[in-house]
Every structure is written in structure tokens, then in C-alpha cells.
Amino acid sequence: MKLKIAYIVQDDEFFDKLTVREQLIFIARLKLPWHLAEKHVQLLVKKLYLQKCINSPIYLISYGEKKRLSIATKLLTNSSILVLDEPTSGLDSTLATSLIQLLRNLANDQRKTIVLSIHQSTSQIFQIFDQVMLISEGRIVFMNKPQAAVPYFTSLGYQCPAYFNPADYMIAVISTTVLALKFVKEKNKRQ
Structure with a gap:
């Protein structure tokens, strides 16, 4: 089960001096065959809209870009289930909505199950979900x-x-x- 589930924490820890590309290549080479690493990184960068900051050190990128980088890092593990803790915290409503829509698209495109906790959902985000559970x-x-x-x-x-x-x-x-x-x-x- 451990190999099938990826847990994305609210505030991920990175080596801040690395660039976004270096972070992703490092993880890709740990998880994938070397000849596939660069290709997977390029695909994720495009899907998660990280092109603009690909060569920036992580300490210089925005909070929203760090959230997307966290997701990209976990997607490199090719887990079939992603569990996210408060992925929209700290994001404005526009960024939060686009992140949730992005997760929905990933779930549909890559046939992944995505489970997330969210405390303050906009009505727009609420309608994007397939299922909601109120506890x-x-x-x-x-x-x-x-x-x-x-x-x-x-x-x-x-x-x-x-x-x-x-x-x-x-x-x-x-x-x-x-x-x-x-x-x-x-x-x-x-x-």
C-alpha cells in the first residue's frame, strides 16, 4: 500500500537553494529509470504550469508554485492515490480554484484517486469535486x-x-x- 499512496503535506520541505528543475530531476532519478527522468519532469512542469519558474531557486518561487512543486514531486512516484492536506491554504481564491481544477484534471487524465482535506471551500471549488464528505x-x-x-x-x-x-x-x-x-x-x- 505504501507504494500506491502519496501523501502531500500542507507545507512541504525542500532544499531551498535547488532550482525547481534540480529538485524534480533529483526526485525523478531516485524514483525512475535515468533515461525516463528528464521526460517525466518535462511533462509535469508543463501540466503543473511550472515553466515560468523552472530555473528559479525554490526560495524565490511563490507559495502557489511551491504547492504545485510539492504535487509534481509526489507525482513522480507514480502513486495511484494522492492524499493532500489543505492544498489550498495560503492561496487566493483564483489560485485555489485553478489548483483544484488541475487536481481534477490529473485524476481524470491519469486515472488517479485524489483525496484532500479543505476547510474553506469557495462555492466554485465545491462544485469541482466528484464527492464531498462533511465530518x-x-x-x-x-x-x-x-x-x-x-x-x-x-x-x-x-x-x-x-x-x-x-x-x-x-x-x-x-x-x-x-x-x-x-x-x-x-x-x-x-x-
Whole structure:
């Protein structure tokens, strides 16, 4: 299982003096046959939009570029499952949305399973996901397609206000202990 799963931490550690290219080539040569390393690096650089900073030392690149570099580094392991801890933290909404869309495209193109934790999702990001799981106090409150979330909450008596981010609304609802317990009891009755 260890070879099939890659875990991408919130803030990855790099050798800051290396360039983006050197970092990726170093990892590629550890994980892949030498004759394939350069080709894989070139593909990842293009897919993850790192061309602009490829020859920059890591300490000079932006936070968003470092996030994409972390993902590129783990993709070199060719793991079938990627687990990401808060990949959008520290990014503005535009960068966060493009990163999540990029992960979605990678999942579709390379047939990978991507699991991530996210605490503050924009409504745009929320709709990109195939599945969402909302957890309160260690218990699953909701797990389904994002489009099913609002009707589910409405059926339990929690109508999302118009022009309100559904993700923010649901997090606000389930973060209240009393309401979270009501969800768990309601779900248990249905089963």
C-alpha cells in the first residue's frame, strides 16, 4: 500500500537553494529509470504550469508554485492515490480554484484517486469535486455528490440562504455541536 499512496503535506520541505528543475530531476532519478527522468519532469512542469519558474531557486518561487512543486514531486512516484492536506491554504481564491481544477484534471487524465482535506471551500471549488464528505466530531454528516448537499440539508430543515456559499453554510451548520448530533441521530433513524 505504501507504494500506491502519496501523501502531500500542507507545507512541504525542500532544499531551498535547488532550482525547481534540480529538485524534480533529483526526485525523478531516485524514483525512475535515468533515461525516463528528464521526460517525466518535462511533462509535469508543463501540466503543473511550472515553466515560468523552472530555473528559479525554490526560495524565490511563490507559495502557489511551491504547492504545485510539492504535487509534481509526489507525482513522480507514480502513486495511484494522492492524499493532500489543505492544498489550498495560503492561496487566493483564483489560485485555489485553478489548483483544484488541475487536481481534477490529473485524476481524470491519469486515472488517479485524489483525496484532500479543505476547510474553506469557495462555492466554485465545491462544485469541482466528484464527492464531498462533511465530518463533525469524527462522524460523517454527509457524503455524496456536491449537488446533493443543499437538498439534503434542506430536507433536514436547514435551508441555505440565497446568494450564500453552500459550503460555508453547511460547515457553519455542522460545526454547532447540537446540530451535528441532530444530523447523526437523523441519519441513524434512516438506516
